Amino acid sequence: MIRVQDLAKHFKVHKRPPGLVSAMRSLVRRTYETVKAVDGVSFTIERGERVGFLGPNGAGKTTTLKVLSGLLHPSTGTVDVEGFTPHKRETRFLEAITLVMGQKSQLIWDLPPAETYAMNRAIFDVPVAKFDQTLDELTQLLDLGPLLQKPTRQLSLGERMKCELAAALLHGPTTLFLDEPTIGLDVAMQVAVRDFVRDYNQRHESTVLLTSHYMDDVVELCPRIIVIDHGRIIHDGDLRGLIKQMDPDKRVSFTTTDTEPDFSKLGTVMKRDGQRFTLRVAEAEIPAVVGQLLGPLKVVDLAIEDPPLEDVLRDMFGKAKPP
Template sequence: MPTPIVTVTDLAKHYKVPTREAGLKAATRSLFKRKYNTVKAVDGISFTIEPGEIVGFLGPNGAGKTTTLKMLSGLLYPTGGTPNVLGFQPSRRQPNYLRQVTLVMGNRSQMAWDLPALDSFDLQRAIYGLPRADFERTRDEFIELLEVKELVKKPVRNLSLGERMKMEIIGALLHRPKVLFLDEPTIGLDVTMQRRIRQFVSEYNQRYGATVLLTSHYMADVEALCKRVIVIHNGKLLFDGDLAALVDRFSAFKTIGVTLANGFGSFSQYGEVLNQDTGHVSLRIPREKTPEITARILAEQQVDDLTVEDPPIEDVIEKVFSQKSAEGDAG
C-alpha cells in the first residue's frame, strides 16, 4: 500500500471573532471593550488521501472546507493537530513544499488585470524558477488543452469570467504541482465552461498522477471527478467514503419509474406517487422495500418499462445537512 500524500489527524482551527449588537451605541462601546466569540471553524477532523486520488470536499457555506484547504496549503496555522502533506508540515511553508502544491480560488485572481495572461505566466516562471524550455512546453500544452491560443494574448480584463478562470488554472499549474487544492474552481461559470474545467482537472490528474482536493457547490463537478467524498459540517467530519456509499447511507428512498403498456393504472397502494402522466408514473418508495415493490408492480400491472433510481445527489446532500442541523439544534 502506498504512503498517503495527505495525513490529517484531529485538525482544528478556532477563530476569535469580535461580536457586537447592531447600532451606533454598541459600536461606540465596542471601540473600547470588545466581546469575542470563539468560532470552531474546523473542530477535530481526520483523514488520509492516497497519491493520485481526487477527493471532493462537501459541506454547506461555513462548514470549514476552505479553512481546511488553507491549513493544508500552509496559509493558516492550525489550532490543533498537525497535518502532513508530502512529508511536510504545511504551516512551515518551506519552499520545497510550496513548489509541489498549488491553490486555486474560484473567487480570487492572481492574474495582472491589465496585461495579457502570457505576461502573468512569465512571472510565474520567475517565481518558481522554472527552466524556460520546460515552462514553455507545459504552458503550450495547457493552452492547447484548454483551447485558449488567442485568449492568452488579450488583456485579462477583457476576458469573460470563464475564460479568466482558464487562465487562473493554467497559471496555477505551470510548475506542475503534485497536489492541487481547488477551492470552488467553477463558481459562477456556465455549464459548458464548468465541464471544460472539469475535463482539464481530470486530464491533469491522469497525465501527472497528481492528487486533487476539491471543494464545489456544483454536484456535477463532484460526480464527474470524485470517486471519494469527505463531508464536513460545522467543522466536524460527517462522512468519508465513496460517493455511492454516501447515497446508500443517507437516502432512505428510491424512485421507481414505470412506463405503462395500457396508459392507466392505480399506483397509490405501492408508495407515494410523485408524478403521473399518461403512460408514465414515478413513485417514491422506502429503500428496503424496493425489491418487493418492484416485483409486485411487475406482477400486478401491465408494464412496458421499469427503472429504479437513486434520488439526485443534491437532494441527498441537502437531506444530510438538514438532518444534522436539526440534531445540532436539539442537542
C-alpha cells in the first residue's frame, strides 16, 4: 500500500556560467535556480497492483521513485509506503521494499553474482533456508543457473539485468520499484523481464511500480497507468481510459483498389502507405463510415482500432505545458 499526498520535490540548482572569472565570483555569491522536479502529486496504490509510470525524460518519474524508496526527502507533502515514512529509511521499511535501476548496478563487478547474493543475505539478515528457497525460485524463474558462477563483467547486458533483479528480490520485498528495468535490452530479453515481473507479482501479491521508456513494457505489464509530465499527473487510470480521454476517435485502416481515391469526406487521413489508408473517425460515425467503405467504395482488409498509445502520448506531451 502506497499513499502519496501532494508530493513536491524542488531542487536548488547552483547556476554557474563557464569561465574562470565567474568561477571566482560564484565562490562569493551563488545564484540558484529552483527546479520543480515533482510538483504536487497524489495517488494511492493498493497492495498487489502493477502500476506503470509514463512520461518524457525529466518528467519526474525517477525523482518520484527515489522519494518513494527513501533516497530523497520530499520538499513538501506526505508519503507513506507500507506504513512507513520512506526517508527515515527504517530497517523494517528497507526490508519491505526494493529498487531496481536499469542504469545502475549493485553487482560486484569482478565476482560472480552469487557473491553479491551472499553479501545481500548478510546485509538483510535472511535465514539460510529462506535464502536458499528464494534463490532457487528466482534461479528457476529467471533461468539464472549458468550465470551464477560467472564473473559479472563477463555477463551480457541482459544477463546482468536478470542477475540484478534477483539481487534486488532476495530479501523478499513486498513493494518493488523498477526504474527503467528494460533499458538497453533486446526485445526477447525485454519480454523475459516483463514476464518475470508479472509472474513474481502474481505469486507473491507484491506491489509493483514501474517506469519505462518502452510503451510496450507498460502496456503489457500494467493494468493501471499514471502519466506524469512536468512534475504533475496528467492521467491516472487504465489504458483504455487514457486513450479514450486523450483521443476518443478510432482508427480505420483498409486497402483500396481505387486509382484516385479521396477519403477526406469520411475522416482525417492519418497515414497513407501505397493503397493502404488509415483514417481517424469519431466513434459515433463508425457505422456510417464502415458502411460506405465496404459498400460503394469496395475496400478490403478493413480494421478498426484504438489509436496507438505512442501517438496518444506524443500528442499529450506535446500539448501539456507547465502552468
